[in-house]
Amino acid sequence: MSRRWIAGAATTLALFTVMATLPAAADSASHDAMHYASGDYHTHTAGLFVGGASDDLGKREGFALGLEYEYRFDRRFGIGFMLEHTYGEMDTWVYVMPLAYHIGRWKLYAAPGVEDGHHGAENMLRVGFEYGIHVNKWEISPQIDLDVVERERDVFVIGLTFARGFDF
Numbered sequence: 588m589s590r591r592w593i594a595g596a597a598t599t600l601a602l603f604t605v606m607a608t609l610p611a612a613a614d615s616a617s618h619d620a621m622h623y624a625s626g627d628y629h630t631h632t633a634g635l636f637v638g639g640a641s642d643d644l645g646k647r648e649g650f651a652l653g654l655e656y657e658y659r660f661d662r663r664f665g666i667g668f669m670l671e672h673t674y675g676e677m678d679t680w681v682y683v684m685p686l687a688y689h690i691g692r693w694k695l696y697a698a699p700g701v702e703d704g705h706h707g708a709e710n711m712l713r714v715g716f717e718y719g720i721h722v723n724k725w726e727i728s729p730q731i732d733l734d735v736v737e738r739e740r741d742v743f744v745i746g747l748t749f750a751r752g753f754d755f
Contacts, residue, residue, distance in 0.1 A: 628659055628662050628689075628752070629659070629724075629752025629753055629754055630658065630659050630753075630754045630755070631656070631657070631658060631659075631752065631753050631754065631755070632655075632656070632657045632659070632667075632726070632750050632751070632752045632753075633654075633655070633656050633750060633751060633753075634654070634655045634656075634726070634728075634748045634749055634750025634751065635652075635653070635654060635655075635748065635749050635750075636651065636652065636653040636654070636655055636669070636671060636730065636746055636747070636748045637651070637652060637746050637747055637748075637749070638650075638651045638730070638744055638745050638746015638747065639651060639744070639745060639746060640673045640677055640734075640742050640743065640744045641742070641743050642677075642739075642740040642741065642742050642743075643740045643741040643742070643743065644740060646740075647676040647677050647740075648675060648676055648677065649673040649674050649675030649676055649677035649678065649679075650673065650674045650675055651671055651672070651673045651674075651744055651746060652671065652672055652674070653669055653670055653671030653672065653681070654669070654670045654671075655667065655668070655669045655670075655748060655750065656668055657685070657687060659689075662689065663688060663689050663690075664686075664687065664688060664689070665685075665686075665687040665689065666684065666685070666686055666687070667684065667685050667687065668682070668683070668684050668685075669681065669682075669683045669684075669685060669698065669700075669713070670682055671744075673744075677704065677742070678704060678705060679702050679703065679704030679705075680702070680703040680704070681700065681701075681702050681703075681711070681713070681734065682700050682701050682703070683698035683699065683700030683701075683711070683713050684698055684699060684700060685697065685698035685713070686698070692718055692719045692720070692721075693716060693717075693718055693719075694716060694717050694718075694719065694728070695715075695716045696713075696714070696715055696716070697712065697713070697714050698712065698713040698714070698715075699711075699712055700712075700713065702734065702736050702739070706738070706739065709736050709737045709738060709739060710736075710737045711734055711735060711736040711737065712734070712735045713732050713733070713734045713735075713744075714732065714733050714735070715730060715731055715732030715733065715744070716730070716731060717729060717730040717731070717748060724751060724752060724753075725749070725750070725751055726748075726749075726750045726751070726752065727747060727748070727749055727750075728747065728748040728750065729745075729746075729747055730744075730745065730746055730747065730748050731743075731744070731745050732744040732745070
């Protein structure tokens with residue numbers, strides 16, 4: 588999975604997401620405008636991440652699949668966890684705890700954690716951002732991350748998160 592492949596995959600995912608959600612997004616556009624203007628948000632969000640990962644030299648790559656959860660303290664700040672496995676040449680597990688900052692549909696985060704792979708467990712920091720496209724109670728979020736791993740090459744991760752917000 589070269590950088591060209593990642594760029595192509597990111598573009599394809601972004602276009603597919605936009606095209607797939609346009610009809611529903613148009614119907615719920617006024618709802619979303621009111622949602623963000625009023626500061627409404629779900630306290631809990633759980634999702635599935637599907638994407639790809641490649642080291643900074645494009646020598647190792649893989650298919651990434653993960654679970655995500657976030658608890659929102661208020662409309663701006665949240666904390667959560669991500670559990671992700673990258674299959675293929677990378678064959679690693681990632682366990683991180685993101686601290687998130689929300690700006691409208693945008694979410695920025697820094698996530699300290701551990702990467703467990705063929706070199707054993709290593710400390711890491713994931714930084715990333717995503718853009719939430721809301722369709723009723725669901726959210727589809729294109730996501731881009733950079734994993735800075737101790738004693739390893741940096742890893743680029745891109746993909747989509749399919750999430751559902753809820754409150755207790």
